[in-house]
Amino acid sequence: MSNKPALSEVEKFNKSKLKETNTKEKILSPGRRLQQGKECVQSS
Numbered sequence: 001m002s003n004k005p006a007l008s009e010v011e012k013f014n015k016s017k018l019k020e021t022n023t024k025e026k027i028l029s030p031g032r033r034l035q036q037g038k039e040c041v042q043s044s
Helices: 007-012 030-043
Strands: none
């Protein structure tokens, strides 16, 4: 048995039933990333 879906199942897939989602990128400034890294190092 394989974990891969059967090709026939993929062909029957109806993508019109999928819901639309909104994605937002979370961009941290370099200064904030450095601060988070320092906090991580200090806590370990």
